[in-house]
Amino acid sequence: MSQLWEVFVRGRRGLSHVHAGSVHAADAQMALRNARDVYTRRGEGVSIWVVPSSQITASTPDEKDPFFDPSADKVYRHPTFYNLPEEVRQM
Amino acid sequence: MSADLQTQFDALIDADERIEPRDWMPDAYRKTLIRQIAQHAHSEIIGMQPEGNWITRAPSLKRKAILMAKVQDEAGHGLYLYGAAETLGVDRAELLDLLHTRKQKYSSIFNYPTISWADVGAIGWLVDGAAITNQVPLCRCSYGPYARAMIRICKEESFHQRQGFEILLTLSNGTPAQRGLAQDAVNRWWWPSLMMFGPPDADSPNSAQSMAWGIKRFSNDELRQKFVDMTVPQAGVLGLTLPDPELRFDEETGHHHFGEIDWTEFYQVVKGNGPCNEQRLRHRVRAHEEGAWVGEAAAAYAAKQASREGVAVA
Numbered sequence: 419m420s421q422l423w424e425v426f427v428r429g430r431r432g433l434s435h436v437h438a439g440s441v442h443a444a445d446a447q448m449a450l451r452n453a454r455d456v457y458t459r460r461g462e463g464v465s466i467w468v469v470p471s472s473q474i475t476a477s478t479p480d481e482k483d484p485f486f487d488p489s490a491d492k493v494y495r496h497p498t499f500y501n502l503p504e505e506v507r508q509m
Numbered sequence: 510m511s512a513d514l515q516t517q518f519d520a521l522i523d524a525d526e527r528i529e530p531r532d533w534m535p536d537a538y539r540k541t542l543i544r545q546i547a548q549h550a551h552s553e554i555i556g557m558q559p560e561g562n563w564i565t566r567a568p569s570l571k572r573k574a575i576l577m578a579k580v581q582d583e584a585g586h587g588l589y590l591y592g593a594a595e596t597l598g599v600d601r602a603e604l605l606d607l608l609h610t611r612k613q614k615y616s617s618i619f620n621y622p623t624i625s626w627a628d629v630g631a632i633g634w635l636v637d638g639a640a641i642t643n644q645v646p647l648c649r650c651s652y653g654p655y656a657r658a659m660i661r662i663c664k665e666e667s668f669h670q671r672q673g674f675e676i677l678l679t680l681s682n683g684t685p686a687q688r689g690l691a692q693d694a695v696n697r698w699w700w701p702s703l704m705m706f707g708p709p710d711a712d713s714p715n716s717a718q719s720m721a722w723g724i725k726r727f728s729n730d731e732l733r734q735k736f737v738d739m740t741v742p743q744a745g746v747l748g749l750t751l752p753d754p755e756l757r758f759d760e761e762t763g764h765h766h767f768g769e770i771d772w773t774e775f776y777q778v779v780k781g782n783g784p785c786n787e788q789r790l791r792h793r794v795r796a797h798e799e800g801a802w803v804g805e806a807a808a809a810y811a812a813k814q815a816s817r818e819g820v821a822v823a
Contacts, residue, residue: 420804420807420808422595439589439592439593439654439657439658440592440595441588441592442601443807444804444807444808444810444811445807445810445811445814445815448807448811455581455585456585456588456589459578459581459582459585459665460665476531478531479529479531479532479533480533
């Protein structure tokens, strides 16, 4: 049976693949061809990844707060946390 | 718990943030979106038929290539939208069944026939023009996948509208007979295009809720007025008239005043009594049934390959 694939497209060299949408296909080769026809009709990509949707593990929005909390209280990870003397113009 | 989730959802909507597939959302929000996105997707693929009608009879190879590209885009738009609908937990096959069994609708505009080549021009200019007016605000719709699909679609629609305008411009500057075809097509497509924005605000009971949810950004009447204001000057450039004796620019409001729309016709076509309702649906079902072997063959091939590689079939 046809299954659902998530499509990721690299817009041009130097950029990473970005999620574009999904396609139905019976196998990976067909998913690639369908993805090309559906998502790159106007030169939108130089490379495509297809991944069976069922193979993606995602964080759940419900636990969004606890899951991402550890990074929220570490302001010292940002350069703006540090006060520099006036004389140091750039760092 | 549910109250908490509702509060979180409301806060996201109030902050004009996007709702994403795995977020909690009220059932009614999900249902409204599934219905709207599916209907939109159905419109895209049914919309391939009136124009597909002219592919083999396009007046030149250039026009034929352009028309094929446009019809392929409509198929692509349908697929983006079915994909967006599937993120809400429905399957594309279910949605197609609902279309085929007349439980879901598509835009009534596609129930009108394309009787001359000029109709391809009028569809691009007026029908795609009205669609763009409707769709640009949907790029900011509160449901992320729908909004992202609309951004893609709007970029591509702009080619559609221009090619239609160019067809009409060429005909309008051609022989008197060609000019006559262009005028006739515009006469037939003008009013149905205005109906594409849906019933007047007073008769559109679901609009308020869709606005509150950030699915809809402008009312039917606002969008219709916007379309008329944009289109009237373009008709002037084409040297064609619009079939409305009441049409005039109102200095006071700064908008074009237009005549009364025949809503009886609109509801007749919605109910299935338009000139092509039967033909469109019959053709769609036939294509679906006669094309089923392609999917089956692909699945059989995939299963055979997988078994040869000794991989369990998913």
